Amino acid sequence: MYEDIRSNKIKTGVIISIFIIVISLILYYICMAFDMGPISIIIALSISIITSWASYYNSDKIILSMSKARPATHEENQKLVNILDALVVSSGLGVTPKLYIINDAQPNAFATGRDPEHSVICVTTGLLEKLDYYELEGVVGHELAHIANYDIRLSAVVTVMVSFIVILSDFFTRTFMRGRRSSNSDDNNGNTILMLIGLVFLILAPIFGKLAQLAISRRREFLADSTSAKYTRNPDALISALEKICSDPNELKSANKSTAHMYISSPFRDKKIEKSSIWSTHPSLDERVNALRNLK
Amino acid sequence: MWIALIVVVLIVLWIIFSYNGLIRRKMKVENSWGQIDVQLQRRFDLIPNLVNCVKGYMEHEKDTLTKVTELRTSWANAGSIGEKVELDNQLSGALKTIMAVSENYPDLKANQNFSELQEELRNTENKIAYSRQFYNDSVTMYNTAIRVFPTSIIASIFHFTAEKLFVVTDEETRKNVKVDFGNN
Numbered sequence: 001m002y003e004d005i006r007s008n009k010i011k012t013g014v015i016i017s018i019f020i021i022v023i024s025l026i027l028y029y030i031c032m033a034f035d036m037g038p039i040s041i042i043i044a045l046s047i048s049i050i051t052s053w054a055s056y057y058n059s060d061k062i063i064l065s066m067s068k069a070r071p072a073t074h075e076e077n078q079k080l081v082n083i084l085d086a087l088v089v090s091s092g093l094g095v096t097p098k099l100y101i102i103n104d105a106q107p108n109a110f111a112t113g114r115d116p117e118h119s120v121i122c123v124t125t126g127l128l129e130k131l132d133y134y135e136l137e138g139v140v141g142h143e144l145a146h147i148a149n150y151d152i153r154l155s156a157v158v159t160v161m162v163s164f165i166v167i168l169s170d171f172f173t174r175t176f177m178r179g180r181r182s183s184n185s186d187d188n189n190g191n192t193i194l195m196l197i198g199l200v201f202l203i204l205a206p207i208f209g210k211l212a213q214l215a216i217s218r219r220r221e222f223l224a225d226s227t228s229a230k231y232t233r234n235p236d237a238l239i240s241a242l243e244k245i246c247s248d249p250n251e252l253k254s255a256n257k258s259t260a261h262m263y264i265s266s267p268f269r270d271k272k273i274e275k276s277s278i279w280s281t282h283p284s285l286d287e288r289v290n291a292l293r294n295l296k
Numbered sequence: 297m298w299i300a301l302i303v304v305v306l307i308v309l310w311i312i313f314s315y316n317g318l319i320r321r322k323m324k325v326e327n328s329w330g331q332i333d334v335q336l337q338r339r340f341d342l343i344p345n346l347v348n349c350v351k352g353y354m355e356h357e358k359d360t361l362t363k364v365t366e367l368r369t370s371w372a373n374a375g376s377i378g379e380k381v382e383l384d385n386q387l388s389g390a391l392k393t394i395m396a397v398s399e400n401y402p403d404l405k406a407n408q409n410f411s412e413l414q415e416e417l418r419n420t421e422n423k424i425a426y427s428r429q430f431y432n433d434s435v436t437m438y439n440t441a442i443r444v445f446p447t448s449i450i451a452s453i454f455h456f457t458a459e460k461l462f463v464v465t466d467e468e469t470r471k472n473v474k475v476d477f478g479n480n
Binding site for chain 1: 324327331430434
């Protein structure tokens, strides 16, 4: 457990550093394309450091607004509030995460934040309607487990940074295309090399993002499932919750590629992929159910 | 000479690490007992409200109500953890009886105040069960740590003694309380 927390914190640091380097190189390349000279490096570094700092401290807010979530109220979501309060006692976490609701028919949930003190658990209205008390308890337990072992910090940072890289390379691709049409190509060799490095990073950035998401997500899901069963002592309820969530036909409208890996189960409905492959963000339902059955 | 010195340093370091590890586990046990206490206190505060609320309706259950009040008083005066645990189990049972017989009083069930208290009490019982579970987990980890060799040597030198588990006499206590939620 403590080793898990430490390794999650180290991984977050590594990812932030990689992010700063990647963003600096991309920005540097863009500045060079605009012929801004030596000041480019200063602009590139300062923007990348400021954005990574801002995304570290505001990742939860950014993710909640990307997912169109609203705060849960004590009156409206009494059952959920009670479940969370009881599970906080059972987990020994000490702080109660904030609760948010997404208006969507698909039952799903995620947790985010940079540490337990600034953590958030977010569930869809579909989850509240379709699951009974114990199943809901299993799902909230799963999210609480992600919070307790700092999976949320890593996944929040990855989500925000991957979104940022995707936006930036989109922007760049357009600038690059426009720039090429009107360029007179009399740059020196140094610039060409830098442009090549920039271009390589530009192609690699989305792939890096994808791999980072895959690496953090799948193994952690099994751990969160078993920790949830430890909190509730009721793996059967979590199994039936997972079955209900996976068999639901609705699409989660506010989910996108950069947030998909945070959810308890994949928010997309792709009929082709039944078994888990190296490209899926979540382990398959069968694998998770088997792992939970083995706990008994 | 140097080898002997290194061995001594290593042993001292090992003693420090093991000792600190044991202290950390013991603190966790104490902290989780505190958690149970918080929840039990919450129930303690709820009982007078509950008794006042149902008194007027439950003419035939005077004995049960008196018993609950008595148990509450003796719980407040209980000294040892063992005594508290025992009284706590009895109190859980008595409250469960009140909840069960309240089904026979339609007027009482219609009372807004009562249904709120009932909900509150269910939650508190649920939290008591969970804090007890967390306490027992911490105690088990601590007790295992002080018995496993070679940490057991440190434990006996510094007088770390095994802690008692919170045993529930009525195995069904937690389950029965929880089943009621399914109907919501």
